[in-house]
Amino acid sequence: MGAAVPIEIQRAVDALRAGRLVALPTETVYGLAADATNATAVRRVFEVKGRPAGHPLIVHLGAASRLSNVAATPSGAALAIGEAFWPGPVTVVVARRSGSVAAEVSGGRDTLAVRVPDHPAALAVLDSFDAPVVAPSANRFGRVSPTSAADVRRDLGDDVDVILDGGRCALGVESTIVDCTGKSPEVLRVGAVPVEELSSVLGQFVSVRADAEGAPGTLPAHYAPAASVVACEPESFESTVQELRAEGSAVGTIGADHVCGEAHVLGQPHDAAEYAHELYHWLRAADENELDVVVAVLPAGAGLAAAVRDRLRRASHARPYSDQ
Numbered sequence: 001m002g003a004a005v006p007i008e009i010q011r012a013v014d015a016l017r018a019g020r021l022v023a024l025p026t027e028t029v030y031g032l033a034a035d036a037t038n039a040t041a042v043r044r045v046f047e048v049k050g051r052p053a054g055h056p057l058i059v060h061l062g063a064a065s066r067l068s069n070v071a072a073t074p075s076g077a078a079l080a081i082g083e084a085f086w087p088g089p090v091t092v093v094v095a096r097r098s099g100s101v102a103a104e105v106s107g108g109r110d111t112l113a114v115r116v117p118d119h120p121a122a123l124a125v126l127d128s129f130d131a132p133v134v135a136p137s138a139n140r141f142g143r144v145s146p147t148s149a150a151d152v153r154r155d156l157g158d159d160v161d162v163i164l165d166g167g168r169c170a171l172g173v174e175s176t177i178v179d180c181t182g183k184s185p186e187v188l189r190v191g192a193v194p195v196e197e198l199s200s201v202l203g204q205f206v207s208v209r210a211d212a213e214g215a216p217g218t219l220p221a222h223y224a225p226a227a228s229v230v231a232c233e234p235e236s237f238e239s240t241v242q243e244l245r246a247e248g249s250a251v252g253t254i255g256a257d258h259v260c261g262e263a264h265v266l267g268q269p270h271d272a273a274e275y276a277h278e279l280y281h282w283l284r285a286a287d288e289n290e291l292d293v294v295v296a297v298l299p300a301g302a303g304l305a306a307a308v309r310d311r312l313r314r315a316s317h318a319r320p321y322s323d324q
């Protein structure tokens with residue numbers, strides 16, 4: 001007999017069983033969870049997020065050993081990643097086992113994105129629910145991901161049935177997504193686990209798909225606050241802030257050693273981990289302070305810095321809020 005399930009966890013599990021939506025804390029960002037086998041519940045996730053149907057969801061499992069329940073003969077790379085990193089912030093794309101989850105989950109594709117999150121509350125829910133759960137980030141499509149229960153409440157309000165409060169997310173950026181369906185694994189989204197670490201664990205070079213951290217201008221708008229975001233190199237920080245101030249914009253700044261006159265200091269990250277942990281929090285603070293523009297210094301280096309650069313570049317290519 002298992003141990004008694006805490007009441008909060010039980011409430012979340014009951015809601016999932018009833019086809020309702022649950023905001024679930026994970027180590028990366030909060031997810032908007034629903035029963036992956038319930039097509040109606042999955043459709044509601046798309047609806048609440050305002051997400052196009054062709055944009056597939058990540059399936060969350062309680063243990064790596066359950067991968068073969070949803071994946072048709074997972075590749076060696078997928079199994080190795082699961083073994084090395086799960087529970088943890090890596091998502092693998094595998095061939096979908098037909099009938100395992102609602103077809104809507106992967107937007108009609110024959111592949112499925114899967115991970116095991118590393119958060120005690122999420123694992124308790126997944127364990128007790130004992131079936132696959134979809135959980136895209138719990139924000140409206142294209143906006144900033146939530147890293148606290150309060151963020152979710154502010155964004156989604158009554159559209160989410162239960163919010164499980166697991167505190168601030170430890171990492172603050174989304175999982176690294178690795179396509180394991182081809183000959184060699186390829187990163188589709190840089191994220192919390194550095195590409196270099198994947199390469200070293202798998203003992204082979206893992207490439208990043210060309211458009212995953214692509215050239216400015218080619219990136220789809222994503223991870224964006226209402227304020228516009230200008231991502232810049234350290235050298236151009238000061239002139240950028242001054243130009244924007246001269247135009248009369250209310251400017252907020254993010255950068256370790258970068259503070260400029262009348263601009264509102266949103267954050268001064270001392271390393272890439274702190275930058276990742278606080279980034280979405282600072283972007284949200286820009287909106288709370290009704291700033292027009294955020295000038296953010298791009299962090300240098302590999303690992304988490306690459307994930308932060310990716311998110312900043314995507315945020316900086318968003319259309320103005322009023323167009324959304």
Ligand code: TXA
Nearest residue numbers: 028030031056057058093111112113135136137174175
């Ligand atoms: O850290 C995370 O991954 C968070 C937490 C909540 O687990 N989830 C998350 O989900 O970021 P979401 O839905 O916001 O992002 C999922 C990404 C999308 O960019 C989607 O295109 C990609 O995963 N994806 C999902 N299924 C896919 C598939 N079958 N093939 C390729 N990409 C896929």
Ligand code: MG
Nearest residue numbers: 136137138145
């Ligand atoms: Mg998202």
